[in-house]
Amino acid sequence: MRSFSVSSWRVRWIGLGLAIGGASVPHYASAHHSFAMYDSTRPITIEGVVKEVQWTNPHVWIEVMVPNAAGGQDQWSIECTSVNFMTRRGFSKRTIKPGDKISLTLSPLKDGSHGGAFRSVNSLNGAPLALEPQD
Amino acid sequence: MRFLRPLGFVATGFILAMSPLIARAATQPVKPVVSATYADPGQPDISGLWVVTGAMYFAPDRTVPKLQGEYQALYERRTQAFKAGVAVDDMTADCLPAGLPHLLIVPYPFEIVQTPGRVLFLYEYDSAVRRVPLGVAVPAHPDEDTATYNGDSYGHWDGDTLVIETVNIRGDTQLDFSGVPHSDALHVTERLRRKDATTLEDQITLTDPKAYAEPFTVTRLYRTRPKWKISEYVCEENNRNKTDEQGHTRSGVSRAKPE
Numbered sequence: 084m085r086s087f088s089v090s091s092w093r094v095r096w097i098g099l100g101l102a103i104g105g106a107s108v109p110h111y112a113s114a115h116h117s118f119a120m121y122d123s124t125r126p127i128t129i130e131g132v133v134k135e136v137q138w139t140n141p142h143v144w145i146e147v148m149v150p151n152a153a154g155g156q157d158q159w160s161i162e163c164t165s166v167n168f169m170t171r172r173g174f175s176k177r178t179i180k181p182g183d184k185i186s187l188t189l190s191p192l193k194d195g196s197h198g199g200a201f202r203s204v205n206s207l208n209g210a211p212l213a214l215e216p217q218d
Numbered sequence: 219m220r221f222l223r224p225l226g227f228v229a230t231g232f233i234l235a236m237s238p239l240i241a242r243a244a245t246q247p248v249k250p251v252v253s254a255t256y257a258d259p260g261q262p263d264i265s266g267l268w269v270v271t272g273a274m275y276f277a278p279d280r281t282v283p284k285l286q287g288e289y290q291a292l293y294e295r296r297t298q299a300f301k302a303g304v305a306v307d308d309m310t311a312d313c314l315p316a317g318l319p320h321l322l323i324v325p326y327p328f329e330i331v332q333t334p335g336r337v338l339f340l341y342e343y344d345s346a347v348r349r350v351p352l353g354v355a356v357p358a359h360p361d362e363d364t365a366t367y368n369g370d371s372y373g374h375w376d377g378d379t380l381v382i383e384t385v386n387i388r389g390d391t392q393l394d395f396s397g398v399p400h401s402d403a404l405h406v407t408e409r410l411r412r413k414d415a416t417t418l419e420d421q422i423t424l425t426d427p428k429a430y431a432e433p434f435t436v437t438r439l440y441r442t443r444p445k446w447k448i449s450e451y452v453c454e455e456n457n458r459n460k461t462d463e464q465g466h467t468r469s470g471v472s473r474a475k476p477e
Contacts, residue, residue, distance in 0.1 A: 116311035116395070117300070119304055119305040120303045141455070193302070
């Protein structure tokens with residue numbers, strides 16, 4: 084198990100994907116570039132405060148400041164899918180805003196740097212996120 | 219809307235039969251009873267908005283063509299790099315087109331428009347367009363100097379199935395994001411039919427005498443999304459995943475959004 088320079092309650096491995104051999108891990112509807120750099124078999128959760136949302140194509144980015152073990156903060160870059168896909172999942176440009184307290188699950192970068200591919204929002208400002216995906 | 223078409227024919231017949239009596243009414247614009255993207259009653263109707271189902275691998279079961287020679291070696295190199303977290307030769311990272319046949323499995327919707335003599339595929343991804351003329355013979359010796367990302371497509375109907383032959387495809391694109399190669403000798407044959415009211419089936423056969431030891435056939439399904447609309451997709455807007463000097467796609471966490 085890899086370790087991060089952040090306290091364990093803020094970044095924790097989710098064992099479920101490993102336990103069942105990654106069978107339940109969704110394949111990302113990215114379709115701009117290969118997601119070779121992300122490890123989709125080892126999802127992790129981060130908690131922090133949103134610094135910036137880049138609501139852009141080819142991909143939406145969420146920049147999150149996450150407290151680290153040294154008492155400082157690390158900036159995590161979360162690569163989402165496209166504006167088109169996020170919109171169909173029920174997100175809008177204003178769903179997540181700078182200053183929001185967020186907990187999200189991501190597929191981490193294989194090289195261990197502070198970033199990952201977006202999977203889901205666990206909570207936003209302490210509440211679950213209610214989205215209405217387009218059917 | 220397909221079930222309404224017979225009503226349309228009946229209504230048209232009625233109007234023609236009664237035309238001396240309702241001449242004024244017949245001159246009024248007739249509201250179309252078929253979809254706006256279907257304008258050739260001579261063709262089976264495969265029009266509408268579709269999106270692929272299943273995995274983003276070219277073959278959902280992750281099988282790959284029987285690669286030979288340098289193409290096998292190339293694929294092994296890419297697979298090793300992928301495991302190490304690096305995508306190699308992935309042109310899409312620089313916002314270049316996925317190309318055919320990758321375009322057939324990108325998870326973005328596309329619209330099929332049928333007009334007399336031609337079928338148009340309007341893709342959300344990259345705003346790509348494929349124009350497929352009907353009844354035009356595939357050139358025996360395609361001009362390799364004019365090879366393109368999506369090649370040149372030629373179609374004809376075989377009963378309820380639209381057969382599309384595509385040639386003149388560049389050799390440097392990949393089948394999917396796992397890096398499966400093909401050569402510039404690739405010939406793509408599609409057999410496209412409406413399987414049921416909400417499902418389109420495309421049986422895709424790749425023939426590539428340079429790269430593949432034998433033809434490779436995959437069947438992909440697409441489902442209708444009547445409430446969706448095609449949106450804009452401009453890859454160059456904020457691309458943080460450009461390849462480096464070695465042609466590698468890495469983390470993409472440059473963070474800065476170009477002003």
